[in-house]
Amino acid sequence: MKLWLTAQEIADLALDGFPSSKRGVQKLADREDWAATGLCQKREGREGGGGLEYHIDLFPLAQRLDYAALFIEVQHDDYITETSNELTRRELSARDAKLIVLKVAERFRNTSGMGASASDHLFASLYEAGKVPVPDWVKEIVKRVSSRSLSRWRGQAKQDINSLGADPSKARKGTGVLDRAEGGRVRNFCLAIYASNQFFSAEHIRNAAKGEFGNILSVGDKRVPLPPLRTFQNALKGWKNDYKNELLKITDPDAYRSTVRFSATGANRVSRLNEKWEIDASPVDAMTTDGRKNLYMAIDLFSRRIVILITDTPRAAAVGMLIRKCLLEWGVPELIKTDNGSDFVARATVQLLDALGIEQELSAPYSPQQKGTVERVIGTFQRKFVATLPGFIGHSVADRKVIEARKSFSARLGTDDAKLFQVDLSTAELQQEADRWCREEYAHTPHEGLKRKTPHEVAQAWTGEVRAISDQASLDVLLAPIAGKDGLRKVTKQGVKVDGEYYMPFGVMPGTDVFCRHDPADLGRLWLFEPDGETYLGEAVNPDLAGMDPAETVAKVRAMQKAVEEERSAAIRMEKRRINPRTVMEHQRAAYQHNADVLSFPQKHTEHETSKTLAASEVCKKRAPRELDAREAAMMESLQADRPTVSSKPTANVHTLATLETPESRFQRALQFEQRLSEGTALSDEDALWLTGYQAGPEYRAHKMIWEDTVERLKRVPPAS
Template sequence: MKEWFTAREIADLLLPSLPATERGVRKMAERDEWLARNRAGAGGGKEHPLSALPAEARAAYVARHMDALDVPVAVARAAASEPEAESVAPTAVEQRDARLAILAAADRFAEAAELGRKRADILFCEAYENGAIEVAGWVRAAVRSFRPRMLAYWRANLRAGSTHRLAVDKGATRRGKGILDTANGGDVKVFCLACLSRNPLFTADHIRDLVGGQFGDELVAPSGEMVALPPIRTFQAALKAWKVTHKVELTALTDPDGFKSKYRLSGSNSMAHVRAPNQLWMIDASPVDMLCVDGRHNIYVAIDIFTRRLIVYVTRTPRAEAVCLLMRRAVLAWGVPQTVKTDNGSDFVAKATQRVFAAIGIERWLSDPFSPEQKGHVERAIGTFQRGCVRLLDGFIGHSVADRKVIEARKSFAQRLGEDPREALCVELTAAQVQHYADEWVVKKYDQRPHAGLAGKTPFEVAAAARDTIRTVDERALDMLLAPAAGKDGLRVVTKRGIRIDGSHYLVGHIMPGTQVFARMDPADMGRAYLFSPSGAEFLGEATCPELAGIDPKAAVAAARAEQSRIIAERTAAARAEAKRLTKGPRLIDLALRHVARDAGKLVDFPKRTEAHTTPALEAAAHAATPRSVPTPVISDEIRAVRAQLAAEAREEPKVRPLHAPDSPKGRWLRAQDLERRLARGEALSADDTQWLVGYVAGPEYRGYRATYGSSEEESPASAG
């Protein structure tokens, strides 16, 4: 809208209260002392501002040059959020929005014309009624005319947050009192709604036939009178009204997912507990609404709830590896999160995903099955990416079935012309190019756009202003954790041929057979595997497949054997040295008997309770074993004399000395022989005799005599001598 005018331009405008000639405008400007400035450009002269003109002239000029206005977004949002707005009929909502649009136009009119509120409202009402104010057609259709007092009333309700009072519902007095609403005490209406819940595609004709079959050809009016079944037009009007007034209830009955998405109460500020970056992430996946040269792909999206930052990863198939690669991009870019929330998809609950989360130290939350509203932030982020970025890419196939029908029609037409359907769909991008455009869109568009959930700030601003500590990880360690596991779970048992992975044997010389390991494959070299303990907390080394690594198998086997031999030799060196020492010391049986003898002296055998047991056979055997009486022999006098002489000699000093003293080597050998014979007969030895015998048998003296004379069962040396 122009702000400065020459006298000629003012005259040509033909505004009220102003002369229609250039000379008259100049005289009026001089008389009323209008503000003026020298005109720039050729010709020079003076020009005057719009504010210098009379109020009527300013109002007329502003009314002519105002753009058609709609309801301001902030005003419309505030009106829709009022609790009373839910009960306002659709026709009344249109009346309310028309009045709000008029208020916005009146405020702009007063501001542009630089008029006071009362004077501006009077002039605005006149201009609107004369058609000089440009507004949308639906606004003028809803409100034909109004007075300044009505404008003041509308403005007061807008300030008070009571815009529902601007909704004029002309049919409110009649609504809900029709024959189908009240017939049979309301049972007819309930029956009709039940039929619609069973099948929303029922027409008014279907419903009328069903009502006739249920209630008959006559209905009971509220007054008690019987009235004929209404015509089809009445059913059409009633069904149309019910589908509006009972929209939420019917949606809950016929489309549960739509009800959860649009109407179910979700509350606000449900993530108020998130107060720092990386406190909570949400991740999810969805097919991307476009075709690449190698087919359709999927996108995995991670969003940081506090900053609303996004990470997008494009992949061919939805698998656990894709989740891990998404986490790699996010962790390297943002740091390690405390918690990640996902749904129950197989790629999110896979063992590989759980193992990576546990290894990095990330807590995992699972939303309830079939409850996308529990992770609404990432669901909306995916929708924003699909609409904001994918829609601009070549190969876009639409967001809905209707969009895809149009694409299919184009494809069929292209086929009829003998044209490649890919060319008709403009399929030109590879997955790598889509990933590049996705990253560029996130950095340049999404991160720089104000977000309502961030109080009008951008994700970049919130992330830059945060002062919380970011937990980072070593990229090489992270890549190792994300390396694919061997087979399904990565667990393998080392055998004498190494470990078997996908039909190939990987040689392991430094780990003993029978050991269970967790194997990760090297993405850059399929001939190499990294081995960890089953828990993943200890790195054990590498395993190599000679065929896949391009190594001479014989040389690799020889090297593995040499390493195994070295480790075995190192681990058994102490044991071999001890075994060699045992060959020069006491025999193992001697050590065992010494231990038994020591323990025998510590044990006491308490007497047991006994009772006599006998049988006829035992009694007969006992009788046979009883010694018989022997007749007393008759001793002659000569024998008695010899015995007396021998007794007298025995009382004298002995003239015969023992051949071997008990403490001599020969005596000890004889004692040992005697004790061994007693043991062989089953006799019990005393503790002292047992201890002495075990110690003596372990000595070299015993072994020497034994080597010379043999065991005690053979002829003793005394008898041999």
């Protein structure tokens, strides 16, 4: 770089604010009397002189910097630095930025021809004026440069270039008054107050700390007054940055889980097509002409194919329709993972998966990361597709406010959402567009998780087995809506009651528990199964809903009921003819015949007497027996004649007729033994045991009651006139 320039050379530079002709430069030199400054000399190299040369220090600062900037050069080698494990990232950045500035300054000194002091002074001025073309990150770190700082940096670099790395915050980090006050309790208290409510200002937090710790704080061995508000503001600013992850975990656990907590990449590894699906639901961030809808999404983790179903509300029926759509397009999976939503754990969903032989895995409550793949794809669908639709309402309340703000308050006041958000799509059109996006855009987009392959390529490259359902009608039966809450009903004489309507069953008898499904093609028809849903029993129809003649339907149902009942009761009727009125009685007697030979031991009895029973006995003794009339006397004689006479002497063959005994003969035998006892004749031990056991049995008591009743009635018969 030339330090002495002629008037023509100065004019050729065409510096901003300077004359661009030789005559103009000479006029400027004469006007400012450059020749008298000592920075003007005669040009050497020509005999007889060659005019004057002027030193660049005669230029105004702006023009001098513009001229010097022409000789500033930053080369690629200036950015080559060394790594170090001893320095932090910030220290490495500070070291590298200073080294780059030193290299550029050293090159400028070599090309300028000036001494080190003058060159550094001019370079510092160029750097301060922004004339040194270093990258922005260097300017961010090295904000100011002086000749003294350049000299100091050279000395440090000669000893150890790593000494240029500096982190100012590292040296003073944690040394502030509020950091050390009360052994760190003040800092923790202030952070706790902030975490409890992020809208508290530094003034609120300082007042709370003042109330907690007072106006004097202990800092090590010293006692210092409570710092002013500005100190609290600066400390809170640093703490929020130092403890940002911890504060986020406390104040917004969902955001912490989504953005900070480490997550495993590729945790859901699968090795084959349809090995595992994930299903989830979410409201669509767009409105249709039918209102805001919900979407269900299923994703095959192996191929990353997706299927979307648009539905009115989250229901088990919608889950079944999504699974049906996936089964027909992809085949049958081995496992489906869902959350614990009521639509996924509903009886209909569980029964459907069980009937198809598909295992269901539920994620833990409040753990969306356990099915993070489908969660992320739903977010992709909302951002990349739904945001382009008419009727888009934003992904959050803040987004919605931004969209609403496109119109002035007066323009949107009283305007319904359909006009405000330019709703134009119907539900059917939204479903068509969603299907197109899944098959034409997403399926042919390379995925990092698939090693830059597309879902379509991965699915087409699979050569293994794919289970499929060929009978679509059977699948429709399994997906048929369940009647009521759980589909379980009991058949009554009026039929099967569902939603206040009665369905007449064909071939299913009243009293039968059934599991009911609606025929999707006929509102008036039910399919009836066993309660476990595995055995088909028949149909039931509602004549009004099915458009049938009620009288004709009831006649058919009754005819079928009669045919079934007659078929099942034919064998019963045949057996019934063989039963007479004495069948059960005789079988009952035979069943308990073995108890006839069981005897009870005689029990000791004591006479029970009261004053009233003694008085009654006296009356009986004094009352004379009533004389029998001729008719009663004749009947008594007849009874006495029928009563066998018992000899006072026991006979040897008293038991020879035991095999021919009847209930009547056994009773007559007991009467004979009783008469002998009344006459004072002793019985043998065997006869006494038999009589005691017989008297305790029901047969004796029954015959005794009949005999006594007959005698009493005969006594009450009036005498013949």
